[in-house]
Structures are given as C-alpha cells and as structure tokens.
Amino acid sequence: MSLSRPDAAPGVFLPATTRPGWQAQLDLVVVPPDLAACPPAGSAPAADDPRIRYHATMRTVQTPALKKAVAVARRLWLAGSPRSEGPLHLAVDGPGETGMTTVLRQIGRVFEGLVRDHLPPDPKRIPVIHINTPLAPGSKLDMSIPFAEFLGHKHTKDPESGQRSIDMTGPVCHVMKTCGTRLVLVDGIDRLDNSELKTAFDYFNYLAAECNVSFGYCGPGSREIVNEVRRGKRPGPPGGGSGGIPTLAVLPVSYSSDDYALFHEVIKAFDQDLRLHQHTPGDLLQLATHLHRRTGGYMKPLSYLICQAAQEAIETGIEAITEELLDDQLVGRFDDDPILQV
Numbered sequence: 001m002s003l004s005r006p007d008a009a010p011g012v013f014l015p016a017t018t019r020p021g022w023q024a025q026l027d028l029v030v031v032p033p034d035l036a037a038c039p040p041a042g043s044a045p046a047a048d049d050p051r052i053r054y055h056a057t058m059r060t061v062q063t064p065a066l067k068k069a070v071a072v073a074r075r076l077w078l079a080g081s082p083r084s085e086g087p088l089h090l091a092v093d094g095p096g097e098t099g100m101t102t103v104l105r106q107i108g109r110v111f112e113g114l115v116r117d118h119l120p121p122d123p124k125r126i127p128v129i130h131i132n133t134p135l136a137p138g139s140k141l142d143m144s145i146p147f148a149e150f151l152g153h154k155h156t157k158d159p160e161s162g163q164r165s166i167d168m169t170g171p172v173c174h175v176m177k178t179c180g181t182r183l184v185l186v187d188g189i190d191r192l193d194n195s196e197l198k199t200a201f202d203y204f205n206y207l208a209a210e211c212n213v214s215f216g217y218c219g220p221g222s223r224e225i226v227n228e229v230r231r232g233k234r235p236g237p238p239g240g241g242s243g244g245i246p247t248l249a250v251l252p253v254s255y256s257s258d259d260y261a262l263f264h265e266v267i268k269a270f271d272q273d274l275r276l277h278q279h280t281p282g283d284l285l286q287l288a289t290h291l292h293r294r295t296g297g298y299m300k301p302l303s304y305l306i307c308q309a310a311q312e313a314i315e316t317g318i319e320a321i322t323e324e325l326l327d328d329q330l331v332g333r334f335d336d337d338p339i340l341q342v
Contacts, residue, residue, distance in 0.1 A: 066103055087213055088246070097300040098300070128185065133189050135191065189217045255292040263288060278320040290323050305326060
C-alpha cells in the first residue's frame, strides 16, 4: 500500500479543516498491496502488516453521488470568473451516514485538481478552504475562527492567559483575495441552532460577496436550512418547498429483487479491492443481500463493515469474508437486530 501524507509527523492526524490536512488528503494515494509480495497464507500477521493497514481504509468506492460531485466541481470551476449575479452556492444533503462529507470533499478535491491542471504552479495559492460549522457562532469574531484555523493564523493574544480570540475577518479576507480562494466547504451546517442561523449566514454571505467565493454547505437538511434562512425562518422537516439552492442529494443505495444493479456495482468495487488469500473474485457479491440488510445501503457502515471484516479475516487466518464473519462485527445499522454480546 502506498500512502502519501505530506507535512505530517508519523502518527499525527491532520484534520482536513487545516491547510496541511487538506493538502494531505488531496495528495493521499491508496494503492492495494501486491498479494504475492505479502506474507503467505497461514503466516501470523505482524503489527505493521501492510494488508491490515490497507484494509483499515481501502480505496473510496465511486458511488453515484461521488461521480456527480466531479461534474459539480467542473461546473463550479468553469463558472468561477466574476459574474454580476455573484458566485454560485450549493448544498450537499441527505440522511446521516450516507457519506455526505466524502462527497463534499470530493467536490473540493476535484475543484483544486482543476486549478492545478489549468493554472501555473503557485505554492501560495489556496483555491479551497474547508471548515466545520462552529458550535457557538455568537458573533462575527467566532465565525472567523474556523477560517483562521484552516489558514494557520494565530488568533489568540495569549492562550495561557485565557484572553478571547480576536476577530480574524480582515486577515482571512486578505488571504482569500490574494491567494485565489474560490470555494469554501462548510460541513455540519445542521448543527446550527435557531439563534445562530442569521449570524452564521450573514457572515458566509459577507465573505461570498467580498471575496467572490462559492460556498458548499453540507449536512442533513442543508437544502432546507439554506432556503429557509433566505426566507428568514428556521426550516421544518426536510423535503418541502421548491427551487432554492442547487442541491446534490446523497442517499442510501437501494437494493431489491428488481433494483439491485447499483448496489451490486458498489459491492463489486469493494470485492475487487480486497487482498485476502482465500478470496475469489465475486465472493463478496454473493453476500450482497446480507450486506444490505446489515447496512441499509448507507455507505459509512457498509465501508466500515467490509473493512473490519477483512482485517479480522487476516488476523484469524480465515482469509475470506463470510456471513458469520460479518455478523461478528459491531458496525452496521442493526435496526431490527438485538444488541451483540461481546
């Protein structure tokens, strides 16, 4: 397995809401290990076994939403020049655990890739900023902090004295204008309370207008949150209304006797990337019905379930994923199942 994590010390996690972490995600390449070059079947796995490390994450499976994200990023790139109507914004919406954050970051990753491909190299360029919605954006000052964190700006006068952070809007805007920022990704927009909505979106709208940047909002109900904020009230249940912000829906993958092709495509992608000595191509597809029952077609539990089952298959020497092995994993939705005994 080949991994590239620039600027990261061994064992240090770099969140994607910092510039070094975002760059590490952009440059991360996951290559499945060559099974022939790994220890043979029956060998006890070492602590740093490359197959166990690889199966901890595996490669991202290209779902319909992720494929659509590529097209969305291209449209944003092509529409990136200043327009009298202002920049275009979008929402990534759907139920939790469907992989919305992955889709949001895919948009940013493709967008920044297009910048790299079409513009001369510039180490100072920052095309994309990625933040999480702050838990208590009670003022403009608070809203500026996630942007300052991403850019690496010091935003406290004296951390040891407990003095409050200072407003970083000016420095943030300067960097966005001079370093070519064109897209801001905002994850967790659903965490905002009623009292926080106006402050947050007034701030986002100011940055969008001042710096000519597009915003991508992500979280369950994000479409209705944005649309209702524009109308001046907190949204009701998702699904109502018409028009409004362009939205990329991220939904569970369906599966039934007459609607199975897409889920099979997803499982085939996992199947092809498994590196187990007793795995025969197509074996995982035979477990498609069970995998969907366990996960409901939600990508987060599906990915975790397959990855953890593969790790246990290596650790126990089974070297294949079976229904019994899947049922031994704690991950999965288990909506109708009893709690597992451990």
